[in-house]
Amino acid sequence: MSAADVATLALAELDRAPAADLAPHVLDVATGTGPAALAAAHAGARAVGLDTEPALLRTAAARARRAGLAAMARFVVGDAAELPFPADSFDAVLSTFGVMFAPDAHRTAAELVRVCRPGGIVAVASWTPTGRWAGSPRPSPGTWTGCRAHHPRPAGANPGTSGRGSHRFP
Structure with missing residues:
Protein backbone atom coordinates (compact mmCIF):
# COMPACT_ATOMS: atom_id res chain seq x y z
CA MET A 1 0.00 0.00 0.00
CA SER A 2 1.34 3.39 -0.95
CA ALA A 3 0.81 6.81 0.62
CA ALA A 4 -1.60 7.56 -2.23
CA ASP A 5 -3.57 4.41 -1.38
CA VAL A 6 -3.92 5.50 2.26
CA ALA A 7 -5.11 8.96 1.21
CA THR A 8 -7.56 7.50 -1.32
CA LEU A 9 -9.01 5.00 1.18
CA ALA A 10 -9.38 7.65 3.89
CA LEU A 11 -11.13 10.05 1.52
CA ALA A 12 -13.41 7.25 0.28
CA GLU A 13 -14.44 6.53 3.88
CA LEU A 14 -15.00 10.24 4.42
CA ASP A 15 -17.31 10.33 1.40
CA ARG A 16 -19.61 7.88 3.19
CA ALA A 17 -19.68 10.10 6.28
CA PRO A 18 -21.94 13.16 6.49
CA ALA A 19 -20.14 15.66 4.28
CA ALA A 20 -20.03 19.42 4.10
CA ASP A 21 -20.09 21.22 0.78
CA LEU A 22 -16.42 22.14 1.20
CA ALA A 23 -13.37 20.17 0.14
CA PRO A 24 -12.20 17.86 2.93
CA HIS A 25 -9.40 19.25 5.11
CA VAL A 26 -6.64 16.62 5.44
CA LEU A 27 -3.54 16.53 7.64
CA ASP A 28 -0.61 14.29 6.68
CA VAL A 29 1.59 13.82 9.77
CA ALA A 30 5.30 13.02 9.18
CA THR A 31 4.69 13.83 5.52
CA GLY A 32 8.32 13.69 4.40
CA THR A 33 8.29 14.69 0.74
CA GLY A 34 4.49 14.80 0.79
CA PRO A 35 3.16 11.78 -1.12
CA ALA A 36 -0.04 11.35 0.94
CA ALA A 37 -0.71 15.09 1.19
CA LEU A 38 -0.22 15.47 -2.56
CA ALA A 39 -2.48 12.49 -3.30
CA ALA A 40 -5.17 14.01 -1.08
CA ALA A 41 -4.80 17.39 -2.82
CA HIS A 42 -4.93 15.70 -6.23
CA ALA A 43 -8.23 14.09 -5.12
CA GLY A 44 -9.64 17.54 -4.30
CA ALA A 45 -8.87 17.87 -0.58
CA ARG A 46 -7.23 20.86 1.08
CA ALA A 47 -4.10 19.20 2.46
CA VAL A 48 -1.53 20.15 5.07
CA GLY A 49 1.67 18.14 5.34
CA LEU A 50 3.58 18.34 8.62
CA ASP A 51 7.12 17.15 9.31
CA THR A 52 10.08 18.01 11.53
CA GLU A 53 12.49 18.28 8.57
CA ALA A 62 8.30 21.98 -4.93
CA ARG A 63 6.48 18.77 -5.88
CA ALA A 64 3.14 20.50 -5.21
CA ARG A 65 4.12 23.43 -7.45
CA ARG A 66 5.25 21.11 -10.27
CA ALA A 67 1.97 19.18 -10.05
CA GLY A 68 -0.13 22.36 -10.05
CA LEU A 69 -1.34 21.61 -6.50
CA ALA A 70 0.24 24.52 -4.61
CA ALA A 71 -3.18 26.09 -3.97
CA MET A 72 -4.48 22.84 -2.41
CA ALA A 73 -1.42 21.67 -0.43
CA ARG A 74 0.73 23.48 2.09
CA PHE A 75 3.57 22.19 4.23
CA VAL A 76 4.52 23.16 7.78
CA VAL A 77 7.23 22.30 10.28
CA GLY A 78 5.91 20.64 13.42
CA ASP A 79 6.12 17.79 15.90
CA ALA A 80 3.67 14.87 15.72
CA ALA A 81 3.53 14.75 19.53
CA GLU A 82 2.52 18.43 19.74
CA LEU A 83 0.51 19.24 16.63
CA PRO A 84 0.23 23.02 16.11
CA PHE A 85 -3.48 22.94 15.29
CA PRO A 86 -6.67 23.40 17.32
CA ALA A 87 -8.82 20.40 18.22
CA ASP A 88 -11.22 19.17 15.52
CA SER A 89 -9.33 20.96 12.71
CA PHE A 90 -9.26 18.19 10.10
CA ASP A 91 -11.73 15.85 8.40
CA ALA A 92 -9.00 13.23 7.90
CA VAL A 93 -5.63 12.74 9.59
CA LEU A 94 -3.14 10.50 7.79
CA SER A 95 0.32 9.13 8.42
CA THR A 96 2.08 6.73 6.13
CA PHE A 97 5.13 5.10 7.69
CA GLY A 98 5.90 8.23 9.71
CA VAL A 99 4.32 8.35 13.16
CA MET A 100 5.44 4.79 13.80
CA PHE A 101 8.85 6.32 14.58
CA ALA A 102 7.50 8.80 17.14
CA PRO A 103 9.22 8.41 20.53
CA ASP A 104 5.92 8.57 22.45
CA ALA A 105 3.35 6.53 20.53
CA HIS A 106 0.50 7.16 22.98
CA ARG A 107 0.93 10.93 22.98
CA THR A 108 1.26 11.00 19.20
CA ALA A 109 -1.89 8.88 18.74
CA ALA A 110 -3.78 11.19 21.11
CA GLU A 111 -2.68 14.16 19.01
CA LEU A 112 -3.92 12.54 15.78
CA VAL A 113 -7.32 11.99 17.43
CA ARG A 114 -7.37 15.48 18.99
CA VAL A 115 -7.02 17.32 15.67
CA CYS A 116 -9.48 15.07 13.81
CA ARG A 117 -13.07 16.29 13.88
CA PRO A 118 -15.76 14.08 15.39
CA GLY A 119 -16.89 11.71 12.65
CA GLY A 120 -13.61 12.18 10.75
CA ILE A 121 -11.10 9.53 9.74
CA VAL A 122 -7.68 8.69 11.17
CA ALA A 123 -5.69 6.49 8.75
CA VAL A 124 -2.24 5.16 9.55
CA ALA A 125 0.00 2.80 7.60
CA SER A 126 2.83 1.17 9.50
CA TRP A 127 5.13 -1.80 9.27
CA THR A 128 4.20 -4.67 11.55
CA PRO A 129 6.49 -5.20 14.55
CA THR A 130 7.29 -8.74 13.43
CA GLY A 131 7.44 -8.09 9.70
CA ARG A 132 4.54 -10.54 9.19
CA TRP A 133 1.08 -10.22 7.76
CA ALA A 134 -1.61 -11.11 10.28
CA GLY A 135 -1.89 -14.89 10.40
CA SER A 136 1.27 -15.48 8.38
CA PRO A 137 3.70 -17.97 9.96
CA ARG A 138 6.73 -16.56 8.10
CA PRO A 139 8.44 -13.15 8.32
CA SER A 140 8.19 -11.01 5.23
CA PRO A 141 10.78 -8.20 5.22
CA GLY A 142 9.32 -4.80 4.46
CA THR A 143 5.75 -5.84 5.19
CA TRP A 144 3.38 -3.21 6.57
CA THR A 145 -0.13 -3.10 7.85
CA GLY A 146 -2.72 -0.37 7.45
CA CYS A 147 -5.38 0.75 9.86
CA ARG A 148 -8.43 2.87 9.18
CA ALA A 149 -10.34 4.12 12.19
CA HIS A 150 -13.55 6.07 12.37
CA HIS A 151 -13.15 8.83 14.92
CA PRO A 152 -15.94 8.08 17.40
CA ARG A 153 -15.52 11.03 19.79
CA PRO A 154 -18.79 12.96 20.01
CA ALA A 155 -18.75 16.75 19.82
CA GLY A 156 -17.82 18.29 23.17
CA ALA A 157 -16.00 15.19 24.48
CA ASN A 158 -12.44 15.40 25.81
CA PRO A 159 -10.28 15.71 22.66
CA GLY A 160 -7.57 13.52 24.23
CA THR A 161 -9.81 10.44 24.29
CA SER A 162 -11.41 8.44 21.55
CA GLY A 163 -14.00 6.26 23.31
CA ARG A 164 -15.25 3.35 21.22
CA GLY A 165 -14.20 2.98 17.63
CA SER A 166 -14.21 0.58 14.74
CA HIS A 167 -10.86 -0.50 13.42
CA ARG A 168 -10.31 -2.48 10.26
CA PHE A 169 -7.05 -4.03 9.28
CA PRO A 170 -6.68 -4.96 5.61
Whole structure:
Protein backbone atom coordinates (compact mmCIF):
# COMPACT_ATOMS: atom_id res chain seq x y z
CA MET A 1 0.00 0.00 0.00
CA SER A 2 1.34 3.39 -0.95
CA ALA A 3 0.81 6.81 0.62
CA ALA A 4 -1.60 7.56 -2.23
CA ASP A 5 -3.57 4.41 -1.38
CA VAL A 6 -3.92 5.50 2.26
CA ALA A 7 -5.11 8.96 1.21
CA THR A 8 -7.56 7.50 -1.32
CA LEU A 9 -9.01 5.00 1.18
CA ALA A 10 -9.38 7.65 3.89
CA LEU A 11 -11.13 10.05 1.52
CA ALA A 12 -13.41 7.25 0.28
CA GLU A 13 -14.44 6.53 3.88
CA LEU A 14 -15.00 10.24 4.42
CA ASP A 15 -17.31 10.33 1.40
CA ARG A 16 -19.61 7.88 3.19
CA ALA A 17 -19.68 10.10 6.28
CA PRO A 18 -21.94 13.16 6.49
CA ALA A 19 -20.14 15.66 4.28
CA ALA A 20 -20.03 19.42 4.10
CA ASP A 21 -20.09 21.22 0.78
CA LEU A 22 -16.42 22.14 1.20
CA ALA A 23 -13.37 20.17 0.14
CA PRO A 24 -12.20 17.86 2.93
CA HIS A 25 -9.40 19.25 5.11
CA VAL A 26 -6.64 16.62 5.44
CA LEU A 27 -3.54 16.53 7.64
CA ASP A 28 -0.61 14.29 6.68
CA VAL A 29 1.59 13.82 9.77
CA ALA A 30 5.30 13.02 9.18
CA THR A 31 4.69 13.83 5.52
CA GLY A 32 8.32 13.69 4.40
CA THR A 33 8.29 14.69 0.74
CA GLY A 34 4.49 14.80 0.79
CA PRO A 35 3.16 11.78 -1.12
CA ALA A 36 -0.04 11.35 0.94
CA ALA A 37 -0.71 15.09 1.19
CA LEU A 38 -0.22 15.47 -2.56
CA ALA A 39 -2.48 12.49 -3.30
CA ALA A 40 -5.17 14.01 -1.08
CA ALA A 41 -4.80 17.39 -2.82
CA HIS A 42 -4.93 15.70 -6.23
CA ALA A 43 -8.23 14.09 -5.12
CA GLY A 44 -9.64 17.54 -4.30
CA ALA A 45 -8.87 17.87 -0.58
CA ARG A 46 -7.23 20.86 1.08
CA ALA A 47 -4.10 19.20 2.46
CA VAL A 48 -1.53 20.15 5.07
CA GLY A 49 1.67 18.14 5.34
CA LEU A 50 3.58 18.34 8.62
CA ASP A 51 7.12 17.15 9.31
CA THR A 52 10.08 18.01 11.53
CA GLU A 53 12.49 18.28 8.57
CA PRO A 54 12.39 21.59 6.65
CA ALA A 55 14.41 20.19 3.72
CA LEU A 56 11.83 17.46 3.13
CA LEU A 57 9.04 20.04 3.32
CA ARG A 58 10.79 22.22 0.71
CA THR A 59 10.88 19.18 -1.58
CA ALA A 60 7.18 18.52 -0.89
CA ALA A 61 6.28 22.14 -1.70
CA ALA A 62 8.30 21.98 -4.93
CA ARG A 63 6.48 18.77 -5.88
CA ALA A 64 3.14 20.50 -5.21
CA ARG A 65 4.12 23.43 -7.45
CA ARG A 66 5.25 21.11 -10.27
CA ALA A 67 1.97 19.18 -10.05
CA GLY A 68 -0.13 22.36 -10.05
CA LEU A 69 -1.34 21.61 -6.50
CA ALA A 70 0.24 24.52 -4.61
CA ALA A 71 -3.18 26.09 -3.97
CA MET A 72 -4.48 22.84 -2.41
CA ALA A 73 -1.42 21.67 -0.43
CA ARG A 74 0.73 23.48 2.09
CA PHE A 75 3.57 22.19 4.23
CA VAL A 76 4.52 23.16 7.78
CA VAL A 77 7.23 22.30 10.28
CA GLY A 78 5.91 20.64 13.42
CA ASP A 79 6.12 17.79 15.90
CA ALA A 80 3.67 14.87 15.72
CA ALA A 81 3.53 14.75 19.53
CA GLU A 82 2.52 18.43 19.74
CA LEU A 83 0.51 19.24 16.63
CA PRO A 84 0.23 23.02 16.11
CA PHE A 85 -3.48 22.94 15.29
CA PRO A 86 -6.67 23.40 17.32
CA ALA A 87 -8.82 20.40 18.22
CA ASP A 88 -11.22 19.17 15.52
CA SER A 89 -9.33 20.96 12.71
CA PHE A 90 -9.26 18.19 10.10
CA ASP A 91 -11.73 15.85 8.40
CA ALA A 92 -9.00 13.23 7.90
CA VAL A 93 -5.63 12.74 9.59
CA LEU A 94 -3.14 10.50 7.79
CA SER A 95 0.32 9.13 8.42
CA THR A 96 2.08 6.73 6.13
CA PHE A 97 5.13 5.10 7.69
CA GLY A 98 5.90 8.23 9.71
CA VAL A 99 4.32 8.35 13.16
CA MET A 100 5.44 4.79 13.80
CA PHE A 101 8.85 6.32 14.58
CA ALA A 102 7.50 8.80 17.14
CA PRO A 103 9.22 8.41 20.53
CA ASP A 104 5.92 8.57 22.45
CA ALA A 105 3.35 6.53 20.53
CA HIS A 106 0.50 7.16 22.98
CA ARG A 107 0.93 10.93 22.98
CA THR A 108 1.26 11.00 19.20
CA ALA A 109 -1.89 8.88 18.74
CA ALA A 110 -3.78 11.19 21.11
CA GLU A 111 -2.68 14.16 19.01
CA LEU A 112 -3.92 12.54 15.78
CA VAL A 113 -7.32 11.99 17.43
CA ARG A 114 -7.37 15.48 18.99
CA VAL A 115 -7.02 17.32 15.67
CA CYS A 116 -9.48 15.07 13.81
CA ARG A 117 -13.07 16.29 13.88
CA PRO A 118 -15.76 14.08 15.39
CA GLY A 119 -16.89 11.71 12.65
CA GLY A 120 -13.61 12.18 10.75
CA ILE A 121 -11.10 9.53 9.74
CA VAL A 122 -7.68 8.69 11.17
CA ALA A 123 -5.69 6.49 8.75
CA VAL A 124 -2.24 5.16 9.55
CA ALA A 125 0.00 2.80 7.60
CA SER A 126 2.83 1.17 9.50
CA TRP A 127 5.13 -1.80 9.27
CA THR A 128 4.20 -4.67 11.55
CA PRO A 129 6.49 -5.20 14.55
CA THR A 130 7.29 -8.74 13.43
CA GLY A 131 7.44 -8.09 9.70
CA ARG A 132 4.54 -10.54 9.19
CA TRP A 133 1.08 -10.22 7.76
CA ALA A 134 -1.61 -11.11 10.28
CA GLY A 135 -1.89 -14.89 10.40
CA SER A 136 1.27 -15.48 8.38
CA PRO A 137 3.70 -17.97 9.96
CA ARG A 138 6.73 -16.56 8.10
CA PRO A 139 8.44 -13.15 8.32
CA SER A 140 8.19 -11.01 5.23
CA PRO A 141 10.78 -8.20 5.22
CA GLY A 142 9.32 -4.80 4.46
CA THR A 143 5.75 -5.84 5.19
CA TRP A 144 3.38 -3.21 6.57
CA THR A 145 -0.13 -3.10 7.85
CA GLY A 146 -2.72 -0.37 7.45
CA CYS A 147 -5.38 0.75 9.86
CA ARG A 148 -8.43 2.87 9.18
CA ALA A 149 -10.34 4.12 12.19
CA HIS A 150 -13.55 6.07 12.37
CA HIS A 151 -13.15 8.83 14.92
CA PRO A 152 -15.94 8.08 17.40
CA ARG A 153 -15.52 11.03 19.79
CA PRO A 154 -18.79 12.96 20.01
CA ALA A 155 -18.75 16.75 19.82
CA GLY A 156 -17.82 18.29 23.17
CA ALA A 157 -16.00 15.19 24.48
CA ASN A 158 -12.44 15.40 25.81
CA PRO A 159 -10.28 15.71 22.66
CA GLY A 160 -7.57 13.52 24.23
CA THR A 161 -9.81 10.44 24.29
CA SER A 162 -11.41 8.44 21.55
CA GLY A 163 -14.00 6.26 23.31
CA ARG A 164 -15.25 3.35 21.22
CA GLY A 165 -14.20 2.98 17.63
CA SER A 166 -14.21 0.58 14.74
CA HIS A 167 -10.86 -0.50 13.42
CA ARG A 168 -10.31 -2.48 10.26
CA PHE A 169 -7.05 -4.03 9.28
CA PRO A 170 -6.68 -4.96 5.61
